[in-house]
Amino acid sequence: MAEIAQQLINALLLGCTYTLIAIGFNLFFGALNVVHFSHGDVCILGAFMILILYGVAKWIGAIAVFPPFLLVPLMILIAMFLTGLIGTFFERVVIKPFRYAPLLMVLVATVALGMVIRETVRLSFPHGSNPQIFPRILPATSFQWHGVLLRLDNLIIFGTTIFLISLMFLFIQKTRMGAAIRAVSQDTEAAAMMGINIDRTVAMTFLIGSALGAIAGILIGAYNNIIRFDMGLMGGVKGFSAAVVGGLGNVYGAIIGGLILGLVETFAAAFIPGGTPYTDVFAFLVVIFFLIFKPSGILGEKVYEKV
Amino acid sequence: MRSRTLGRAILLIGVETIFFILFAAFMMTFDTMKIVLFILFFIGIGLLFTKWDRARHVLTNLFKELKIFASLWFVVLLLTVPFVFQSSPYLIHICVMAGLFAILALGLNFQLGSTNVVNFATAASYGIGAYASALLAVHFHISFWLGLLIGGSLASLFGLLLGIPCMKTKDYYLSLVTIAFGLIIYILLINFTWTGGPNGIPNIPPPSLLGHSFKDPIHLLGYQLPFQSNYYYLIFILVGGSLVVAHRLHHSRVGLTWNAIREDEIAARCHGIDVTWYKILAFCIDAFFGGVAGTVYSHYIGFISPENFAFIVSVVVVTMVILGGMDNVFGVIMGAILLTILPEKFRAFEDFRILIYGIIIITMLRFRPQGLFPQKMRIYKKNG
Incomplete structure (x- = not known):
């Protein structure tokens, strides 16, 4: 029993990461009908931002002066903001020019963008091809509870994720900008006719999506204690898979999809003998299964093609 | 009429051979500076070709008319590559x-x-x-x-x-x-x-x-x-x-x-x-x-x-x-x-x-x- 509970906690954490990435995919797909294939790499940039900020903080001596519970949230906020800006910038430079071009173009362009991001990260860090040690920004204490090991940093991660996701939902449901985002995702042209500034709304979705993605990147770094330049490829594919399983374009679907992928991976690793190296394979098989039998995902609406 | 075809065939051989020699020379260059010069030269030829309509017409017609001959000579040139880079x-x-x-x-x-x-x-x-x-x-x-x-x-x-x-x-x-x-x-x-x-x-x-x-x-x-x-x-x-x-x-x-x-x-x-x-x-x-x-x-x-x-x-x-x-x-x-x-x-x-x-x-x-x-x-x- 304790074993299953332990694995459930792991699955929940992994699911959080995938959900955060998948939300970005769903927001972008809703706003522009594009899949931003380099979103995973943008997310990992968040983790690298923390790496840089931590280095800067160490260099100017801020680590010794400020207590971590002040400094760490500040660093995370800055990393989120910077990653959000970078995401918006990529939208302007790489995605926007293809708004009226065939779908294939933006698809290949974003895959190429992912390559550019990965290589830039690799080349700009010393020994960039090797994994970089992720700074321990969260407390490392842990405690037992009915035979289940709970790590404090995991609890913080989990709490932060839930808080941020709820905040985002509130933003989308209650604010003017959120209404604009929903309107654009329903019908871009009609929204434009109602006087919504499409460019600004799209930029906003990219800001939110990339900022949430930065948290996912930081989670991956904090969970593995290392980050590598190419982690974004796998992260992006998994995040997109989660979005597809949940129903592409549906922000709530991201949560379900992320949790399903997290469950599949952790349980494949824990309960299938010798399954640990093949967790990704199981996850992808589930996704392919979904694509064959329910391409619209769990919460997605069935789309009918029109000429 | 036959002499005209012969003349065109020689022109074709000339064009293809010159390009082949240029390519071979490019492959054998290892100095970065010279390589860049070569590439600029190739780009220049390409641009000239797109701008200068008359030359383009003459050459494309040439290749179209003597299609089989052109490809045969091209094959012969490619077959000699191992000899050139021996x-x-x-x-x-x-x-x-x-x-x-x-x-x-x-x-x-x-x-x-x-x-x-x-x-x-x-x-x-x-x-x-x-x-x-x-x-x-x-x-x-x-x-x-x-x-x-x-x-x-x-x-x-x-x-x-x-x-x-x-x-x-x-x-x-x-x-x-x-x-x-x-x-x-x-x-x-x-x-x-x-x-x-x-x-x-x-x-x-x-x-x-x-x-x-x-x-x-x-x-x-x-x-x-x-x-x-x-x-x-x-x-x-x-x-x-x-x-x-x-x-x-x-x-x-x-x-x-x-x-x-x-x-x-x-x-x-x-x-x-x-x-x-x-x-x-x-x-x-x-x-x-x-x-x-x-x-x-x-x-x-x-x-x-x-x-x-x-x-x-x-x-x-x-x-x-x-x-x-x-x-x-x-x-x-x-x-x-x-x-x-x-x-x-x-x-x-x-x-x-x-x-x-x-x-x-x-x-x-x-x-x-x-x-x-x-x-x-x-x-x-x-x-x-």
């Missing part, structure tokens, strides 16, 4: 690699170019061909020639498997499936013990033909050609074969159908085209080409590991198709050759290779989506 096997090696990637790019062109189906699993079919024939050769001593067929067929089977999801999905979803398939194959190759895991398969025997091992140099007309020449000629035949297949397919009903699907899938379906079947066909043919290229690669290098078949290889092949010109057989081959030779020429910037590939894709898509050599409109002659 003293530097490295240059022949580059040519072999360019040929391999040309086969891969030609295969992908059926999908990406003709049908507009994105496939990011080229590396997977390439790897399946390579591993299948290598394992057969190492464990069961099956000859390369049989392995070539088996590797191609197994890869083709994989293409069929990959094509099945495309019955229900397209666009983004389908590209997700291909990426996932590519990553699955990569993960499996790393983790299976019988494929040698991350260490790969060493000591793959070279092929032999009529008692002549491909590891031995060729003795011909008093020349001793390095052993890479064997593979050069093999690849030459394979690329030639692929070229013929690609050309014939493009001008057949199948090619026309693929183009119809590219232009408008629903309209194609309304005209009674079985879209799914034709897409799966494109997947299978692409995978076969990939498998054949993989088989040759594994036996040529003699050692393979999963790293040779990572996701990035697929993106590189996609870059070749986009740079060369989608759906244009000649352009795709040029794209493969350019993107194999140029990185080798700029070895000093090896680290930036993939970064530059990415930038090339984005700029090409943005400013010249039809590629360097755009596909011309299909022209049908009136009968009678």
Whole structure:
């Protein structure tokens, strides 16, 4: 029993990461009908931002002066903001020019963008091809509870994720900008006719999506204690898979999809003998299964093609 | 009239030979400064050609009229490559690699170019061909020639498997499936013990033909050609074969159908085209080409590991198709050759290779989506 509970906690954490990435995919797909294939790499940039900020903080001596519970949230906020800006910038430079071009173009362009991001990260860090040690920004204490090991940093991660996701939902449901985002995702042209500034709304979705993605990147770094330049490829594919399983374009679907992928991976690793190296394979098989039998995902609406 | 034809033939030989000599000289230059000058010179010729209409007309007419003669002379020139690069096997090696990637790019062109189906699993079919024939050769001593067929067929089977999801999905979803398939194959190759895991398969025997091992140099007309020449000629035949297949397919009903699907899938379906079947066909043919290229690669290098078949290889092949010109057989081959030779020429910037590939894709898509050599409109002659 304790074993299953332990694995459930792991699955929940992994699911959080995938959900955060998948939300970005769903927001972008809703706003522009594009899949931003380099979103995973943008997310990992968040983790690298923390790496840089931590280095800067160490260099100017801020680590010794400020207590971590002040400094760490500040660093995370800055990393989120910077990653959000970078995401918006990529939208302007790489995605926007293809708004009226065939779908294939933006698809290949974003895959190429992912390559550019990965290589830039690799080349700009010393020994960039090797994994970089992720700074321990969260407390490392842990405690037992009915035979289940709970790590404090995991609890913080989990709490932060839930808080941020709820905040985002509130933003989308209650604010003017959120209404604009929903309107654009329903019908871009009609929204434009109602006087919504499409460019600004799209930029906003990219800001939110990339900022949430930065948290996912930081989670991956904090969970593995290392980050590598190419982690974004796998992260992006998994995040997109989660979005597809949940129903592409549906922000709530991201949560379900992320949790399903997290469950599949952790349980494949824990309960299938010798399954640990093949967790990704199981996850992808589930996704392919979904694509064959329910391409619209769990919460997605069935789309009918029109000429 | 005959003397006019003769004069034109001589002109043609002259033009082709000059280009060949320029190419050979470019290949033998190793000084970065001179290489840059060469490239600027080539770009200058290209620009001149697009601007100066009269010269272009004369030359294109020349090539059109003496089509067979022009291609024959071109073949003769290409056959002399190992003689020209006799003293530097490295240059022949580059040519072999360019040929391999040309086969891969030609295969992908059926999908990406003709049908507009994105496939990011080229590396997977390439790897399946390579591993299948290598394992057969190492464990069961099956000859390369049989392995070539088996590797191609197994890869083709994989293409069929990959094509099945495309019955229900397209666009983004389908590209997700291909990426996932590519990553699955990569993960499996790393983790299976019988494929040698991350260490790969060493000591793959070279092929032999009529008692002549491909590891031995060729003795011909008093020349001793390095052993890479064997593979050069093999690849030459394979690329030639692929070229013929690609050309014939493009001008057949199948090619026309693929183009119809590219232009408008629903309209194609309304005209009674079985879209799914034709897409799966494109997947299978692409995978076969990939498998054949993989088989040759594994036996040529003699050692393979999963790293040779990572996701990035697929993106590189996609870059070749986009740079060369989608759906244009000649352009795709040029794209493969350019993107194999140029990185080798700029070895000093090896680290930036993939970064530059990415930038090339984005700029090409943005400013010249039809590629360097755009596909011309299909022209049908009136009968009678």
